[in-house]
Amino acid sequence: MLNDQIKTLYLTGPMRGIRYYNFPAFIEACEQLELKGYAVLCPASTDIAEGFNASKPEDELTTEDMERFIVRDVQMVIESDGVAVLPGFEKSKGAMVEVSLARFLDKPVYRYPDMVLMEDHINILGDSEDVLIEALKLTSGDRQNQYGPPDQDFARTAAMWSALKGVDFTTEEVAAFMICIKLSRNTHQSKRDNWVDMAGYSRCGDICRQEKEKHD
Known part of the structure; x- marks a missing residue:
C-alpha cells in the first residue's frame, strides 16, 4: 500500500x-x-x-x-x-x-x-540490471573523467542553452531533455545503448539535484 x-x-x-x-x-x-x-x-x-x-x-x-x-x-x-x-x-x-x-x-x-x-526485484526490462550497472560505471568513471562531474558539465550546457533561447535552464532540466532525446531515438529504433544512456542521464540528473540541495 x-x-x-x-x-x-x-x-x-x-x-x-x-x-x-x-x-x-x-x-x-x-x-x-x-x-x-x-x-x-x-x-x-x-x-x-x-x-x-x-x-x-x-x-x-x-x-x-x-x-x-x-x-x-x-x-x-x-x-x-x-x-x-x-x-x-x-x-x-x-x-x-x-x-x-x-x-x-x-x-x-x-x-x-x-x-x-511493485517489488524492485521484478525485472520489467529483461537485462535491465545489466543496463543499470553499465550506466553506473559510465557515469562514475569514463564519461565523468571525460566531461567532469555532471553538475558542472550540465551547468555549462544549461548556460549555453539559456543564452541561446533567452530562457533559464537548470542542470536537472538538461538531464531531463537528454533523456527525452534518447526516448525519441528509441521510438525510431530500440537499442540497448539508448536504455543505458537514459539510465545514465537519470543518475546524472539526480546528482545535479543533490548538488543543488547542498547549496540551497
Missing part, C-alpha cells in the same frame, strides 16, 4: 493500439485516485486539456507530437512522488520507459487498482 509521503502520483499505462488511446481507463483511474486524496498527473487528462482529439488515427501522429508528449510526460514522472500503472502497462514501450525512469529515481511504482507496490 502507499505510504504517507506519497502525495502526487503519475499515472501510466498502454495507450496506442487501444480505442481512444485508452483515455476512458486513464480518466476513471485518475478520478478514483483523486477521491482517495492524491494529486494525479495524468497524461490523458493533460492531452484532453490541451485539445488532443482521442479519435485521431495513430498514423497521423507526427514525430513532433511524440517528442512533445515524451518531454511533457518525463517531466511529470520527475515531479511525482510515485507512479501508478494501469493493467497491461508491460505491453507499452512508453509506460515501460516511464516505470524504468521512476525506479532509477527511487520512486515507488504501484499496480492500479489494488495499489500494490
Whole structure:
C-alpha cells in the first residue's frame, strides 16, 4: 500500500493500439485516485486539456507530437512522488520507459487498482540490471573523467542553452531533455545503448539535484 509521503502520483499505462488511446481507463483511474486524496498527473487528462482529439488515427501522429508528449510526460514522472500503472502497462514501450525512469529515481511504482507496490526485484526490462550497472560505471568513471562531474558539465550546457533561447535552464532540466532525446531515438529504433544512456542521464540528473540541495 502507499505510504504517507506519497502525495502526487503519475499515472501510466498502454495507450496506442487501444480505442481512444485508452483515455476512458486513464480518466476513471485518475478520478478514483483523486477521491482517495492524491494529486494525479495524468497524461490523458493533460492531452484532453490541451485539445488532443482521442479519435485521431495513430498514423497521423507526427514525430513532433511524440517528442512533445515524451518531454511533457518525463517531466511529470520527475515531479511525482510515485507512479501508478494501469493493467497491461508491460505491453507499452512508453509506460515501460516511464516505470524504468521512476525506479532509477527511487520512486515507488504501484499496480492500479489494488495499489500494490511493485517489488524492485521484478525485472520489467529483461537485462535491465545489466543496463543499470553499465550506466553506473559510465557515469562514475569514463564519461565523468571525460566531461567532469555532471553538475558542472550540465551547468555549462544549461548556460549555453539559456543564452541561446533567452530562457533559464537548470542542470536537472538538461538531464531531463537528454533523456527525452534518447526516448525519441528509441521510438525510431530500440537499442540497448539508448536504455543505458537514459539510465545514465537519470543518475546524472539526480546528482545535479543533490548538488543543488547542498547549496540551497
